[in-house]
Amino acid sequence: MFRAVRKLAHMAAVPVEESEHRSGPLLDHLARRMRLRSESVLAPLGLRPRHLVALTVLRDSEGMSQQGLAGTLQIDGTNVVGLLNDLEAEGLVERRRSPEDRRRHVVSLTGAGAKRLREAECALAVAEDEVLGALEPAERDTLYELLRRASSGRPVSCVEATGDEPDAAC
Amino acid sequence: MFRAVRKLAHMAAVPVEESEHRSGPLLDHLARRMRLRSESVLAPLGLRPRHLVALTVLRDSEGMSQQGLAGTLQIDGTNVVGLLNDLEAEGLVERRRSPEDRRRHVVSLTGAGAKRLREAECALAVAEDEVLGALEPAERDTLYELLRRASSGRPVSCVEATGDEPDAAC
DNA sequence: ACGGATCGTTTGTGTAGCGCCAACCATTTA
DNA sequence: TAAATGGTTGGCGCTACACAAACGATCCGT
Numbered sequence: 001m002f003r004a005v006r007k008l009a010h011m012a013a014v015p016v017e018e019s020e021h022r023s024g025p026l027l028d029h030l031a032r033r034m035r036l037r038s039e040s041v042l043a044p045l046g047l048r049p050r051h052l053v054a055l056t057v058l059r060d061s062e063g064m065s066q067q068g069l070a071g072t073l074q075i076d077g078t079n080v081v082g083l084l085n086d087l088e089a090e091g092l093v094e095r096r097r098s099p100e101d102r103r104r105h106v107v108s109l110t111g112a113g114a115k116r117l118r119e120a121e122c123a124l125a126v127a128e129d130e131v132l133g134a135l136e137p138a139e140r141d142t143l144y145e146l147l148r149r150a151s152s153g154r155p156v157s158c159v160e161a162t163g164d165e166p167d168a169a170c
Numbered sequence: 171m172f173r174a175v176r177k178l179a180h181m182a183a184v185p186v187e188e189s190e191h192r193s194g195p196l197l198d199h200l201a202r203r204m205r206l207r208s209e210s211v212l213a214p215l216g217l218r219p220r221h222l223v224a225l226t227v228l229r230d231s232e233g234m235s236q237q238g239l240a241g242t243l244q245i246d247g248t249n250v251v252g253l254l255n256d257l258e259a260e261g262l263v264e265r266r267r268s269p270e271d272r273r274r275h276v277v278s279l280t281g282a283g284a285k286r287l288r289e290a291e292c293a294l295a296v297a298e299d300e301v302l303g304a305l306e307p308a309e310r311d312t313l314y315e316l317l318r319r320a321s322s323g324r325p326v327s328c329v330e331a332t333g334d335e336p337d338a339a340c
Numbered sequence: 341a342c343g344g345a346t347c348g349t350t351t352g353t354g355t356a357g358c359g360c361c362a363a364c365c366a367t368t369t370a
Numbered sequence: 371t372a373a374a375t376g377g378t379t380g381g382c383g384c385t386a387c388a389c390a391a392a393c394g395a396t397c398c399g400t
Binding site (some may be wrong): 234235237247248250251255263271273274275 | 375376377378379380
Binding site (some may be wrong): 022025034035050 | 190202220225226244249294297309310314317320
């Protein structure tokens with residue numbers, strides 16, 4: 001067996017028992033657990049997990065168009081509309097027509113939105129403690145940082161992996 | 171605009187003290203992107219993301235009962251049945267009655283299952299490269315390790331937050 | 341200035357994932 | 371022997387989405 005084994009000279013010896021471990025499934029698993037726990041603590045704030053994701057994205061990059069948002073969230077444009085309707089109805093975000101292109105809506109967090117987001121994040125601490133219970137605080141910070149950096153990568157838009165790849169490369 | 175960035179100077183030790191950033195939304199976001207990309211590369215193998223999650227869990231802890239699995243996956247018992255039906259139909263897992271309690275099914279990965287899992291992980295490398303493109307290989311290893319450790323924490327079963335949670339502490 | 345593209349919006353349809361309930365074996369335990 | 375438990379099946383229902391069509395407002399190329 002060909003083991004991946006990229007030089008991992010840093011942290012405590014990775015177990016790498018045998019094969020090709022990927023983070024995908026773990027990410028999925030953990031995100032699910034987090035989402036389940038989050039729903040309950042978020043409910044009293046009138047938010048659902050996906051709202052939080054949207055708000056978080058908006059805080060990080062103010063002044064996006066809706067299709068920009070659709071791009072980063074990787075959800076259909078029509079669904080963005082509904083999502084923003086929810087948020088705007090509570091005054092958490094604002095849609096303004098772009099001056100340069102008046103077809104476009106520039107979406108941004110309102111003061112109330114930023115406040116609500118902080119409250120939500122605060123409430124989320126509980127859920128996070130449960131789900132990430134196995135990690136030390138410092139490790140959680142590392143995790144956060146890695147996730148943040150990974151998320152800011154461009155949205156993989158379209159043609160670039162140009163498919164048709166032999167993919168057996170591994 | 172109070173955009174985070176409070177005093178972060180003096181005292182290198184305690185890192186994230188600024189705002190209330192939580193990993194939850196990022197985890198959600200990233201997992202979604204990963205899942206979307208994964209579906210396509212997984213399809214030719216006859217697997218879907220959630221199968222991968224199950225297989226991964228099973229590899230890490232062989233010999234679980236189905237309700238144990240339901241616990242770690244945090245999905246309803248009835249859905250575990252269907253999930254395992256899929257996997258067993260392809261000979262990737264095995265259900266055997268437990269000797270100590272013959273009501274119970276002990277689920278384990280077959281040789282074919284382990285093989286398929288490796289192939290899938292191999293195929294996933296493509297998706298992972300796209301989604302985690304912003305991270306260096308070493309960082310991906312760190313991420314993997316953190317996710318793995320976090321996932322192995324017990325499933326939050328029940329009473330344990332018994333700390334009479336102050337909750338509003340934050 | 342006209343026609344075609346583009347952004348946002350509404351409405352409607354379809355599908356997948358999943359919780360939940362109820363009924364039913366086989367088995368274990370009281 | 372009765373009650374509880376693990377697994378299984380079937381059915382109901384909800385939520386999150388994708389996808390398509392049609393429409394107003396706006397931009398842009400010719």
